[in-house]
Amino acid sequence: MTPALSIRDLKKTYKGGHVALKGISLDVARGDFFALLGPNGAGKTTLIGILASLVNASAGSVIVFGHDLAREPAAAKACLGLVPQEFNFNMFEPVVEVVANQAGYYGIPRAEAFRRAEVYLKHLDLWDKRHVMARNVSGGMKRRLMIARALVHEPRLLILDEPTAGVDIEIRRSMWKFLREINNAGTTIILTTHYLEEAESLCRTIAIIDEGELISNTSTKQLLNTLQRETFILDVEKPLDAAPVLPQHTLHLVDEHTLEAEIQRNESINTLFAELTQQGIRVLSMRNKTNRLEELFMRLVENGAGEPS
């Protein structure tokens, strides 16, 4: 079965000589929930721009559900929906027209376009605002409006470029739920985000690009398994003057009630607790110092394409 998206040796050099993509190749399987991560300026938005036909590639190929974007643009574009990073709808149009007009550009008759607009605006809690000018709805609503607009032609591949940037946690969670639903219904999703817990929670595959190159592309599970050690924060009951010295673990004192412990992947946390208990230290709570994916992401980006340590 052909993948939902197949990118081969994709390069982009902007006028002025800036090389944004240095030859990216990757496949996205049908039905996948795929994260594309990377630091600012890594080339994510350029890559998405090429997929969306908003940026001209310098070299390479993009094939969407078997249709070459350069040779069969109409067929390839019909499979794609995009939720861009920045608001890019007409601020002086009513919400419902933003969605219905987008359907029209895909050749969907007007009556059907409005019927679908109703479905997606209701799904995304925007139906009450349908006659409001787009500029007058809140930031979170504008984000959801772009999702409704991207879905109105029912694309097989949905690309979301930081869709939850700047929205509150409640809306973010409801958007996650909605995205999971449409992914479960068969839509392949590519997501870029700076919220790594979002990628960890939603995505089955994670690709990381940095300085225009792909430095990792594997399943979320496999990627997290490469994390050799984790750092935990322990809140202790009684104040400590110094970090306790344990036979098998090295601890750091953050403050008198907080310890930091590094645990190797093949180690049991029980040993740490046993050693602490022996020294009469009672732990009240424990948490990861950072999100696991965040820790891994930082190591990968800092080490380039090398093995995460």
Place this chain on the structure above:
Amino acid sequence: MKAREKLIAFQTIFTKETLRFARIWMQTVLPPVVTTALYFIIFGNLIGPRIGEMEGFDYMEFIIPGLIMMAVITNSYANVVSSFYGSKFQRHIEEMLISPTPNYVILLGYVSGGVMRGVTVGVAVTIVSLLFKPFNIHSLPVMLSMFVLTSILFSLAGLINGVFANSFDDISIIPTFVLTPLTYLGGIFYSINMLPEFWQKLSLVNPILYMINAFRYGFLGISDISLLTSYTISGGFIVALYLFSLYLLRTGRGIRT
């Protein structure tokens, strides 16, 4: 994309463009009507009787076709240049670029919006002119065809200006310093036969002259230029501007990086 889907995409852009200027009719339709009414009052009623006849017609009758044409030209142009540049500025042009809608459908959609505004304003100005001077139409087909051809031509020109524009200043430079002088010097208020020979010849390089004269022929049956020349020049410009616009959209000038 099938032909029917392309037609739907075209209708969508046309409807969107028409609603755009209709929503702000106080800024788009009303001002040219008021301005033209002032021309009729000042040049037609107040100054006109002192000028007397022009090419065998009342001065008011003589200037009516030119004033209607001026409204059509400026409004067709203004509609497309502001709408296209606005869609670049707000980036909602991307809604079309990401879709399967072909470039020529996008182009025709914008041009149809410009034609719609040109025709709407032209009809409104024509109705106002009837309040000042009832007139007969010599050739309805010539009048209507020049009406539409002129608005197509200047809608295309507006789109090209919109493609190249990088700021709001850029969308007012051409209308102010090129379009308005060419329109005023295109024979709205006078016949080029009144001019010295050198200026007569120089006037012939002004494409607007041909449209105003052909349009005047449709109303009054008189023209400084042959109809065939007017249609050939207008048609030639339309084909050239259409092909150039399509080339700009295809290469992504100003809209793709």
